[in-house]
Amino acid sequence: MEQILANGLYLGAQYALIALGLTLIFSLMNVLNFAHGQMYVLGGFVTYTVVGQFGLPFIVGLVASALILALVGAGVEKFLFRPVIARSKRDESTMLLAAGIAFFLDAVILLVFGEKQRGVPKIVGGVLNWDFRIIMPYDRILIGVLAIAMIAGFILFMQYSRAGRAMRALAQDRIAAQLMGVDVERYSMLGFALGAMLAGLVGGLLVTITGINLGMGGPTSIKAFMMIMIGGAGVISGAIAGGFILGMMESVGLTLLAAYGDITYLVIFASLMIFLAIRPQGLMGKPWG
Amino acid sequence: MRSILGVTAFLLAVFVAVPWLIAVSGRWDFYYTLTSVALLSIASAGVWLTFYIGRINIGQGAYALAGGYVSAVLITKAGFGFWLTLPLAGLFCAGLSVLIGLPILRLRGVYFAMVTLVLTEVMRLTALALPVTNGAKGITSIPLPGELSVFGLVLIPDFASLENPKLAFYLMAVTLMVLCYGALYRIVHSRLGHLCRSLQQNEELAASIGVNTAWLRILAYSISSFFGGIAGASFVAISQSVYPSSFQVADSVNFMLNCFLGGLGFVFGPMLGTLVLYFGWDLLFTTGRYQLLIYSSLLIVLMLVLPNGVLSLLDRKGVRR
């Protein structure tokens, strides 16, 4: 039981970080970032290159992932989404643009990093064994703690920094924020950069444990979508809740349902549909039309 | 009158001109390409119909996959003939979409789009997990479609006995396509279509004039999924195999893309879009490993230049839909 909870927490922390980035972008620009999983994969490959190829310390790799993804995010917002949003009349256009970007990043990753599964050596060795109730390698614990620290850092940033407050105002009411003198373009770009950076950071964290490969992008995006549907799209607390709930469900499912084959996600999706039928706006989302 | 001429010209082109051109030029490989286009355009037609009620559907791959498996399982495990499994696959998908649609069709905009996207992935996982679908190994060596006869009258000969099954598959796919688009055209131009449009434009107002919006949404979605199911089943018949990866998220996105490229206000748009995109992708094959890069770059440029679809070109010239 303790083991399941510990695994769930560890998974949930990663998931929550991914969902936070996605929900931030969604709340600021009403854009569903299909390329979020690809950004995560790209972040993983950057850390792999820095740590595995150049032999630099892990923390350098993590910082490099964060910076490069932030730049990618900012560029994608400024040169792609901004002009399309300004001229498009329907939701579909930004969705297709996002899909195009996802394909594009896939192609870039394929050309630059190849198809192989990549990983970096363990950053710390050893396994925690608490009376055989919880058995967990120290590197997982470290990554889990780092992820939770990043979530806390993100919340503090959104809560207390000037930029964070501006972005929250923007998410709540774009026009009102504009009237209040918030520089909409600048903070949209910043928000997109921040969202992409979070995805990249998780990629950098997880490359030390599960490794990374090209095929992980799409499924990661889909998990992220499920999380923000559970928690309510565009709500920060919802993304965190969704991430931890999905992590916990996955952890419980993998243990309890293992006997019936690989049906965890089937069960999760079925429950999600029933849940959405009762509460279409998700746990923390505001009711909408 | 003009429309009758147009339809006749189209039918002559696909049933007479194309086979003749292929026979003359000897490019038999085109049959496979055109068959694929015809079948994919059927699935795209379904996506287009969901667009028509104002829902962005990125889940058609799920129904294509389900349809493919239904047909494959019925043929290999229950000994059904292909021609019977084709409508059964469609009906199965329609029924499934009612169950799935009841909760999710209440969602709108990006929310609906998100759930449908997840649906494609879940269908893949289902195919991996269920015993009857044979996991990642998939179902292979599915026999070719057999004879279809009514009261001893042979309507369709056994594909395995044919000299040229490629031509037979092409004719089958094109016939299905013509039937589906004919049905879609009738739907759109009958009262049903007007009601779908009313739903697309304002659901509250539609309810206030007595339209059972929930029911109409389910109806349109199940027709859409029916199209997806028969397209999937036909595809499986051609490749004689089906795997969990036969239809993926990328396929679902492409179906949406076909509709968007061809135009959302135009019944034959998805057919046009599928043709252009499929041939475009095929042409890029020669670029080898840069294929996806060029394709996605073109897509992004297209969105930048024409964020409202190709048909928005017509709007600019002041032509009304």
Add this chain to the structure above:
Amino acid sequence: MSPIIEVRGVTKRYGGLTAVNDVSFDVEKGEILSVIGPNGAGKSTLFKLISSFVRTSAGEVRFRGQRISDLAPHVVARRGVVRTFQETTIFRAMTVRENVIVAHHLRSKATLAGFFLGTRAARADEAAFGASADDIIGFLGLDAIRDEMASTLPQGHLRALGMAIGLATGPAVLLLDEPFAGMNHDETMRMVTLVRRLRDERGVTVLLVEHDMPAVMKISDRIVVINFGEKIAEGTPAEIQANEKVIEAYLGSEDAAIGM
């Protein structure tokens, strides 16, 4: 004769807030009845309760003796109680005529499958709807803009189109949501005439929610006044104008003076 609409103890609570509290009144067949009240009095909520776009917390609305509250909105419309919208809610990407034709949905005798197959009944329906739509368009004076796209119409025409859509469903009772909002004096007077003709020539019972006092006084057979979610008065325009409570309620609010 029993009233066509009976509102019985209707209540709507949102969390701790009571928007409409135990309101009861009748609407007689063939009358024009207005519900008025200061801003935020709960008129809008009451309107949505009657048209069943919102579920009641308590009480019920009956139409010809049968309960219609808490049914799906389209079912209420099918029974014959049809609402229009305050905001300019129309089918934007259709022409005026298409808007009115599609609104004939309730009157179709053929099934959707019949329409798909183009059966005789379906074709008869289509022809009848076209004729009826033209009749309604003429009735509301919209002939000149019959084939215009709805999205291009000016405000005044949109309101009339909304009414045409409501009328096309063949309602027994038409619920009008602030039909005079944002209109100048001339437009208001034209609309007053139109609503009267609706009742006189088409036999439609009209229930409207409005805060334009002069227009309400002119048009209504009877008036129901609500304030803070509760009914404070009911009667003919003359009775309402003399009612102490009503004057008090309106003096309490900022600008709307009781009219004429």
